[in-house]
Amino acid sequence: MNYKSLLKKEGISPTKQRLEIASILLDKPQHLSADQVLILLRRQGSKVSKATIYNTLKLFKLSGLVRELNIDSARTIYDSAAYTHHHFYNIDTFEVIDIPKDEINFDAFPSLPYGTKKDDIEILIKIRQK
């Protein structure tokens, strides 16, 4: 995957730092906090600043390259898989596991409040060790 052209396509100028962040986060389906991105970058010798990571993640979110997950109020997690899917959250291990979209289907769905349209659905199944 060519991150340079991906960013350009989204109207984001592909700076060195943004490419580094993209290559860490968008490389595979995963769930990372800003701090985890920083740690991974540092580990490979990158010197991107924390501020730039926060700014870049917000930028990626706005253009839909990543999704923001509000699972734990302590920190925001960015999901590198931008397409709709859902999550298990293991409340004992703090692990987040993807659930493919088609593994969940509704046979009853509520009607939306008047004057509104659907934007997104997030299903979080909290699990724990048996």
Next chain:
Amino acid sequence: MNYKSLLKKEGISPTKQRLEIASILLDKPQHLSADQVLILLRRQGSKVSKATIYNTLKLFKLSGLVRELNIDSARTIYDSAAYTHHHFYNIDTFEVIDIPKDEINFDAFPSLPYGTKKDDIEILIKIRQK
């Protein structure tokens, strides 16, 4: 509703401050942040401190009197309806609207990861103005 006996039943000693917080929050189904609870209490002349509100909300959460909602990473919202139900979240108005449990039903449900059991399900339907 007698909050004093409700708190006792949960093993929480019913202090003046805790009863005030209970009567504001548990009075009806609603979604309030710690800060909103503070504002409502102040408005009726109560002098409960912010620290006590945070501590009490956490206490209520642990005993299941309220549920914690992580909808917006900016603040934690406490839901006074402890029974399972789901939510619409209007991303334009920041409004949270309850969806009764029985208005949503699955006809396909994913199998849980090995060695885990279900704890809770949270469905959040994000909506916006048409």
Next chain:
DNA sequence: CTCCCTGCAAATGCTTTGCAACTAA
């Protein structure tokens, strides 16, 4: 008297912002 509770202020931890230096077109 003893334990638990309260509330102030300080501390924490995540996230944002101000701003001067820098960079690429």
Next chain:
DNA sequence: TTAGTTGCAAAGCATTTGCAGGGAG
């Protein structure tokens, strides 16, 4: 040149904690 970027440090906020004083039994 010139607008957009970076990164440090400081600021901002929600939340937690330390601790002295207070209250109930």
